Amino acid sequence: MRATPDASLDPTAPSPGRRRLPPEARTPQILRAALDEFAERGYAGARMAAVASRAGIAKGLIYHYFPSKEALFQATVRACTQPLFEEAERQLAGHAGSARELLGALVHMGYARISADRQERTLFRLIITEAERFPDLARFYREEMLARATGIARAVLRAGAASGEFRPEVAEMPGLAEVVLAPVLMASVWRMILGETDAPAPEGLRDAHLDLLLRGLSR
Amino acid sequence: MRATPDASLDPTAPSPGRRRLPPEARTPQILRAALDEFAERGYAGARMAAVASRAGIAKGLIYHYFPSKEALFQATVRACTQPLFEEAERQLAGHAGSARELLGALVHMGYARISADRQERTLFRLIITEAERFPDLARFYREEMLARATGIARAVLRAGAASGEFRPEVAEMPGLAEVVLAPVLMASVWRMILGETDAPAPEGLRDAHLDLLLRGLSR
DNA sequence: TGGCTTATTGACCATATGGTCAGTAGCTGG
DNA sequence: CCAGCTACTGACCATATGGTCAATAAGCCA
Numbered sequence: 491m492r493a494t495p496d497a498s499l500d501p502t503a504p505s506p507g508r509r510r511l512p513p514e515a516r517t518p519q520i521l522r523a524a525l526d527e528f529a530e531r532g533y534a535g536a537r538m539a540a541v542a543s544r545a546g547i548a549k550g551l552i553y554h555y556f557p558s559k560e561a562l563f564q565a566t567v568r569a570c571t572q573p574l575f576e577e578a579e580r581q582l583a584g585h586a587g588s589a590r591e592l593l594g595a596l597v598h599m600g601y602a603r604i605s606a607d608r609q610e611r612t613l614f615r616l617i618i619t620e621a622e623r624f625p626d627l628a629r630f631y632r633e634e635m636l637a638r639a640t641g642i643a644r645a646v647l648r649a650g651a652a653s654g655e656f657r658p659e660v661a662e663m664p665g666l667a668e669v670v671l672a673p674v675l676m677a678s679v680w681r682m683i684l685g686e687t688d689a690p691a692p693e694g695l696r697d698a699h700l701d702l703l704l705r706g707l708s709r
Numbered sequence: 710m711r712a713t714p715d716a717s718l719d720p721t722a723p724s725p726g727r728r729r730l731p732p733e734a735r736t737p738q739i740l741r742a743a744l745d746e747f748a749e750r751g752y753a754g755a756r757m758a759a760v761a762s763r764a765g766i767a768k769g770l771i772y773h774y775f776p777s778k779e780a781l782f783q784a785t786v787r788a789c790t791q792p793l794f795e796e797a798e799r800q801l802a803g804h805a806g807s808a809r810e811l812l813g814a815l816v817h818m819g820y821a822r823i824s825a826d827r828q829e830r831t832l833f834r835l836i837i838t839e840a841e842r843f844p845d846l847a848r849f850y851r852e853e854m855l856a857r858a859t860g861i862a863r864a865v866l867r868a869g870a871a872s873g874e875f876r877p878e879v880a881e882m883p884g885l886a887e888v889v890l891a892p893v894l895m896a897s898v899w900r901m902i903l904g905e906t907d908a909p910a911p912e913g914l915r916d917a918h919l920d921l922l923l924r925g926l927s928r
Numbered sequence: 929t930g931g932c933t934t935a936t937t938g939a940c941c942a943t944a945t946g947g948t949c950a951g952t953a954g955c956t957g958g
Numbered sequence: 959c960c961a962g963c964t965a966c967t968g969a970c971c972a973t974a975t976g977g978t979c980a981a982t983a984a985g986c987c988a
Contacts, residue, residue: 508935508936508937508982508983508984509935509936509984510934510935510936510983510984510985511935511936512935512985513935516935516936530841531753532751532752532753532838533751533754534750534751534753534754535751535752535753535754537974537975537976538975538976538977539974539975539976547936547937548936548937548938549937549938549976549977550936550937550938550939550977550978550979551935551936551937553976553977553978554934554935554936558976558977559977615837615838617902618834618837618838618898618901618902619751619834619837619838621901621902621903622749622901622904628902628903628904628907631902631903632903632907636899636903663916663917663920664910664913664916664917665909665910665912665913665914665915665916665917665918666917666920666921668892668895668899668909668914668917669892669914669917669918669921670921672891672892672894672895672896673887673888673891673892673895675891675895675898676887676890676891676894676895676898677891679837679894679895679898680855680887682837682840682841683836683837683840683847683850684840684847684850684851684855685841685847688847688851690884690887691883691884693884694883694884695884695887695888696884697882697883697884698882698883698884698885698888699884699888701882701885701925702885702888702889702921702922702925702926703921703925705924705925705926706920706921706922706924706925707921707924707925727952727953727954727965727966728954728965728966729953729954729955729964729965729966730965732965735965756944756945756946757946757947758944758945758946766966766967767966767967767968768946768947768967768968769947769948769949769966769967769968769969770965770966770967772946772947772948773964773965773966777946777947778946778947
């Protein structure tokens with residue numbers, strides 16, 4: 491109802507007050523804040539007011555961009571999945587050497603990301619936690635994440651079988667691509683449960699994993 | 710004969726009104742209801758009133774047994790961990806045949822439990838979800854669950870190395886026990902995300918997993 | 929510069945939920 | 959049969975939080 495002249499006259503105000511941004515700048519800012527909040531508290535525990543606070547805006551503004559908490563949640567998950575597999579798919583497409591080398595490079599990349607990128611774990615945890623309550627989210631995981639990941643693994647297995655480096659039957663063995671991926675994903679899960687210091691060391695997991703794979707897949 | 714003759718004659722009556730039970734009977738009833746509620750909603754989403762309703766009692770009674778929601782949660786997780794590893798440890802202790810056979814039996818058992826026992830997945834999800842907020846829970850997982858599981862796996866690896874069935878170095882390779890376990894645990898995670906119908910088929914995972922292990926561990 | 933669009937605010941609901949408590953009524957021992 | 963212990967209830971807070979809205983001002987274009 492009334493203006494707040496004092497605040498507008500105070501140049502020491504910590505936040506620059508109201509600053510207008512175009513939606514294409516404000517939206518990712520909100521999504522980033524929402525990812526942090528959802529990751530830290532889970533869906534039910536997350537507070538819209540806290541998301542707003544993290545983004546440095548008023549709560550009401552969120553509802554200018556997203557109609558509800560659930561819509562914000564869905565948008566948040568989708569927004570940070572995009573770049574997830576790009577690196578691996580690029581490596582797969584551009585690789586010219588042996589399948590064993592390619593497998594080694596991808597495994598190394600997987601564990602490196604898990605060590606470094608907290609955001610990926612966070613995203614994964616949200617999916618595990620909320621998939622049952624949001625069927626859309628489960629479908630999204632299956633089609634946009636698991637299918638992409640197993641696709642990459644299967645491509646490597648096929649390449650190795652075709653070149654004679656791997657046993658021919660590994661190219662089509664049902665479930666093998668998932669089994670090949672599993673230790674990397676579990677490394678991520680352990681890290682979310684136990685934290686960076688107490689989780690099994692990624693280097694040890696990676697070396698044992700690669701050793702087991704190369705021995706187990708070879709003819 | 711009694712004050713409430715009809716109800717007392719029908720032990721299957723859904724809610725016989727007020728019925729007094731000794732704490733050793735009421736407590737597990739509350740814990741079972743709490744597990745269901747926490748599993749379905751997560752910690753923050755679970756409602757004490759819903760726990761009471763599932764247990765068929767008034768909300769206030771829960772606070773007669775547990776001082777707070779958090780205490781109830783901790784007790785719930787601890788209560789259903791006890792029987793988890795008993796079967797595997799019994800099998801390990803009583804086995805007399807080859808390490809390859811033992812490995813096969815344990816892997817089969819692992820996937821069978823994951824297919825059948827929804828409660829184990831539920832428990833695992835709770836730990837994943839809430840470990841960051843409850844450090845006690847993370848420590849409990851590390852010491853009472855992961856350590857026990859890797860202990861079993863490592864015992865099998867050592868037995869195989871000792872008998873000459875496996876390469877000698879697998880007995881002490883750091884991280885290998887965890888890598889060996891990981892696909893079983895991921896099978897459980899996929900099942901919680903995707904549900905029983907959409908998750909990768911446990912039989913396929915199990916066969917591919919065992920194939921990879923036996924080939925990869927052998928000398 | 930002035931006016932228009934709309935991004936932005938902050939105060940304000942309605943409701944839900946963790947937790948409390950004074951009272952009630954089963955059970956058990958005498 | 960009675961008395962007392964305590965399991966048990968249900969109504970009741972205090973608070974937190976998702977969501978709303980009218981007012982406001984920042985940028986932009988003429």
